[in-house]
Amino acid sequence: MSLPSFDLLARGLWETVVMTGVSGFFSLVFGLPLGLVLVTTDRGGIFEATTVNRFLGAIVNALRSLPFIILLVAVIPLTRLIVGSAIGIAAAIVPLTIAAIPYFARIAEVSLREVPQGLIDAARAMGASRWTIIRDVLVPESLPSLVSGFTVTLVTLVGASAMAGAVGAGGLGDIAIRYGYQRFETGTMLAVVAILILLVSLLQWAGDAVARRIDHR
Amino acid sequence: MSATENGHSDMDEAAVVALTGVSRRFGDHPALDDISLSLHRGEILGLIGRSGAGKSTLIRCLNGLEKPDTGRVEIDGQDITPLSEQALQPVRRRIGMIFQHFNLLSSKTIADNVALPLKIAGQPEARRRARVMELLDLVGLADKAGAYPAQLSGGQKQRVGIARALAPDPLLLLSDEATSALDPETTHSILDLLRSVNRELGLTILMITHEIEVVRQIASRVVVLDQGRIVEEGPVARVLATPRSETTRSLVRSLSPMLPDTIAAQITPTGAQALLRLDVFGAQARQPFLSQISDLTGRPAHLVHGGLSDVQGEPFGRLFIALGTADPASVAKVVAAMTPLSAGVEVLGNVPSQL
Ligand SMILES: Nc1ncnc2c1ncn2[C@@H]1O[C@H](COP(=O)(O)OP(=O)(O)OP(=O)(O)O)[C@@H](O)[C@H]1O
Ligand SMILES: [Mg+2]
Numbered sequence: 001m002s003l004p005s006f007d008l009l010a011r012g013l014w015e016t017v018v019m020t021g022v023s024g025f026f027s028l029v030f031g032l033p034l035g036l037v038l039v040t041t042d043r044g045g046i047f048e049a050t051t052v053n054r055f056l057g058a059i060v061n062a063l064r065s066l067p068f069i070i071l072l073v074a075v076i077p078l079t080r081l082i083v084g085s086a087i088g089i090a091a092a093i094v095p096l097t098i099a100a101i102p103y104f105a106r107i108a109e110v111s112l113r114e115v116p117q118g119l120i121d122a123a124r125a126m127g128a129s130r131w132t133i134i135r136d137v138l139v140p141e142s143l144p145s146l147v148s149g150f151t152v153t154l155v156t157l158v159g160a161s162a163m164a165g166a167v168g169a170g171g172l173g174d175i176a177i178r179y180g181y182q183r184f185e186t187g188t189m190l191a192v193v194a195i196l197i198l199l200v201s202l203l204q205w206a207g208d209a210v211a212r213r214i215d216h217r
Numbered sequence: 218m219s220a221t222e223n224g225h226s227d228m229d230e231a232a233v234v235a236l237t238g239v240s241r242r243f244g245d246h247p248a249l250d251d252i253s254l255s256l257h258r259g260e261i262l263g264l265i266g267r268s269g270a271g272k273s274t275l276i277r278c279l280n281g282l283e284k285p286d287t288g289r290v291e292i293d294g295q296d297i298t299p300l301s302e303q304a305l306q307p308v309r310r311r312i313g314m315i316f317q318h319f320n321l322l323s324s325k326t327i328a329d330n331v332a333l334p335l336k337i338a339g340q341p342e343a344r345r346r347a348r349v350m351e352l353l354d355l356v357g358l359a360d361k362a363g364a365y366p367a368q369l370s371g372g373q374k375q376r377v378g379i380a381r382a383l384a385p386d387p388l389l390l391l392s393d394e395a396t397s398a399l400d401p402e403t404t405h406s407i408l409d410l411l412r413s414v415n416r417e418l419g420l421t422i423l424m425i426t427h428e429i430e431v432v433r434q435i436a437s438r439v440v441v442l443d444q445g446r447i448v449e450e451g452p453v454a455r456v457l458a459t460p461r462s463e464t465t466r467s468l469v470r471s472l473s474p475m476l477p478d479t480i481a482a483q484i485t486p487t488g489a490q491a492l493l494r495l496d497v498f499g500a501q502a503r504q505p506f507l508s509q510i511s512d513l514t515g516r517p518a519h520l521v522h523g524g525l526s527d528v529q530g531e532p533f534g535r536l537f538i539a540l541g542t543a544d545p546a547s548v549a550k551v552v553a554a555m556t557p558l559s560a561g562v563e564v565l566g567n568v569p570s571q572l
Contacts (some may be wrong), residue, residue, distance in 0.1 A: 032310040122320035125280050126311035126385075130302075134334060140324035216365040217323045 004188040008175060015089050015171040019161040021063070022093050024154045025192040027100035031153075032146070034060070034101065036134060042198030046130045071095050072167055092161060092169030100157055106115055107149035110143040127137050135168035153209025155200050162196070170195060231258045231357045232291070233389050233421045234279055239288030241274055241445075249285065261415050261422045263436030263453065265468060269443040270558060276393050279423070280312045281336040282375040283307040292488040293388055310338055313382030317394035319374040327353070327377050328362040334384045353382040353472060355409060370391070372403035372427045379410060383420075388423045390414075396431060408435045429468045433528050453533040458498030470505040473535040474523045476565070480537075480572060488567030491548045492521065495536045496561035502532035506559055513550050516541030521572060543567050 034056070040046050041053040066074070066170050072095045076086045079094040109111025114140055125138045139146070180189030234256040241249040247269045256262050266272050277283035278290055281297055289296050290405055297308055313334075321330050326347050335345040338434040353359045354568055356376040375395060382390055392411070397514060408423055412435055414420055422438055432439050432453060439456050441449040448462040462467045473496070482490060495506065504526060510518040525534035540551060553561045 003297075063353060092480050116322040118316060118318055118322075119322060122314070122316060124282060124302075124331075125309055125314040125391075126381075127306040128333075128337050129306060131338055136325075137322060143324060184569055212254070214324075217367055 004179070004191045008173075008179070008188075009191055009195060011193070012170070014174040015169075016158065016161050016173070016199070017120030019089050019092050019096060019169065019171055020154060020157045021166065023061045023096035023100050023161075024150075024157055025103040026097040027153055028150060031101045031177060032108050034105035035112055036138065037111040038105060038109045039138070040130075040134070043117075046124075046133055052159075053112075060105055063102040064106065066099075067097070068099050068163055071099055071166060076083065086214040087168045092164035092167075092171070094163060096157060098159055100153060100162060101157065104150065104153040105163070107153060108142075108146055111145035111149050112138055115141045123125065144211045144217070147207060147211040147214065151204060152210070154203050154207070158196065158200055158203070223248075226469050231257050232256065233293055234423070235289075235291040236275075236278070237289045237291075239272075239275075239285045239290060240277060241278065241283060241285050243256035248443045249278070252288070252445075252447060253389065254440060254447065254450075256421055256423055258421055259415070260438060261412070261424060261436050263432035263439040264423060264425045264426065265432050265439060265441060266442035267306065267464070270442040272427075273393055274425065274445075276314075276391050276425050278311050279389075280314060280392060281283050281399075292332070300438045310334070310385055311388045312391060313385070313389070314393070315375065315378045315382050315393040315395045317397050318487050319366070319371075319378045319398075321377055321381075323366055323375055326363050326365055327358065327369070330366065330377055331384055334381060338385050347386060349380075352384055355383070355414075356380045368475060370403075371399050373409055374408065375399065375403075379407070379414070382420075383414065388421065392422065393423075393425045394427070395424070397426070404431070405434070411435060416521045429457070429472055433472060433526070434521055437529060441468070451528075454498055454533060455526045457528055458496065458533050458537045472526070472533075474524055474537075476537055480521060480568065482564035483572065485568075486566060487543075488542060488568035490516075490568060491540045491551075493538045493540060493548075493551065493555070493570045494561070494563045494565055495523075495538060495555060495559050496534075497525070497534040497536065497559050498528070499531050501558050502534065506536065506538065506555070506558075509558075510538065510540060510551050511552065513554055514540055514542050514544075514547040516547075520572075521568075539568060539572065541570075 038053065038056060039050040043050055058185045073097060075095045079086050079091050082094055083090045085091050119137055119141060120133060161171050162173025165171050166177055168174065172195060176189055176192040177184040180192060224433060231416060232255040236252050236254040237251040239249055240247065264272055264275065274283055277330065278285050279292070279482060285298060288401060290298050292308055295308065297305060300308065331349045331352055332345045333346060337526050350359060354361055354492060356379055358373060358376055361369065361373065366377065369377065399407060406433065411422060415422055424431065426432060436453050439451065439453045441462060443464040449460065451459055451463045456465060457469050460469050507518045507520060518541055521537040521539050523536035525532045552562050552564065
């Protein structure tokens, strides 16, 4: 059993972190507003627009119903268009982001729906504008739950980015397949598994700590 | 309702709220059916009714959280029914609302909760802070400014709710079952607070409740709602003493002393003496009833059970009096003499001479 190279593993970890971080960032920037739109345009919502709601809901459902491995190859033409290549971490970030946005949007939607209607009514009764309701009620009241949901999204992205490794994206998944699987380097395989477990545990621990800290319920 | 009984004319210039023919249906269920009602500046109006009577629907029509299907809702002379959600915002900023379940924001401190309506009104930070401390002082929670709602008791949360509702110096305070989640003692202190706010700031208050006790303690006028309709309306003392509708009677029942079972069980058609129920209120409630009755019958009359309580400074109560005689002529004489002096007389039957 050969010892895995430290440089190799460090580079893999860095690439995984970059892929997860960048696609996680986009899922937050686009997924949270999408979740807000899904909640507020629903029947009885503060921006009620049921046609828009059904249309967006259908798109989100369609994207969510695709297994990631299929999405990964299906969006290759789009990836080429955006980053000019279908290989490498920049290329992997495109399908990861496309998968993560609707994923986090649905999770955020669930969190936002948990905000009691009474609180929204209280804000409306004060004469709050709809933006104030979003800024001062919906988001802050669901923030602990949103943080937990975002943690779940990041953990899922770590897994998905490893899958992206299968199509040459780099990262820990790529190392596990090329060294651990194709060259039978069991040591490398075990090291990758250990690093993934540590990474996910760290993410979960940090997410839980933040959620607990901001929760005043 | 007659103008004299309300003490206001129907077309009152000073009406803070005027509802005319307001109806609201949910499916084919009429939650509000042709409601006309006004609130006068500085009064506390109690709105009472059983669960499902339409109380919350009514109060939500006053700040546009609910839109009536037909009818007009005027706030300070302005018809708010045609207003859009956006156009309603300035109207709502002049109306405070307190809720049964407090509805405080768990993510904000007590001070920030109270400051929210001021922030919405666009007040600068420094002025907000001063006003918040003033309000927390008023409700006795100055030391909790930095705490979060989850750290407070129910009564304290409701005080925060009141401070928040009062923050923008509202024209009108709406209270939807503000004390229903609280124990009797806490209820009492919250009602005291609302009463002092009403007196000191001259604030008009609409109190929704299903507890007649709350109406008794705080309201000056009461409206009784049943299945979306107003079934009775008038000054609290009058309505409690001489309820005219069946709904009011059953709501009021809990306020009046009831004959203990041990005595009720001894009522027969052929006992030694008649037992009278006398409902009294107002100026005539403190008559020397026992001696008046004794003078009529020539027998000593006994107070068997009963008592007086206070409604807005007016005595109000029910007395059970044993007449000392069962002679029909004497009993009839007593009933005839008591009828003009009381709010209701009833011969319950006869009881033994020794009770
Ligand atoms: N959004 C709604 N959709 C359908 N029906 C409703 C809605 N809101 C109220 N109702 C119905 O209207 C009627 C009046 O309800 P409302 O909440 O005004 O009663 P309430 O007097 O406040 O009762 P409670 O004392 O239980 O709070 C009830 O029969 C209720 O089921
Ligand atoms: Mg109600």
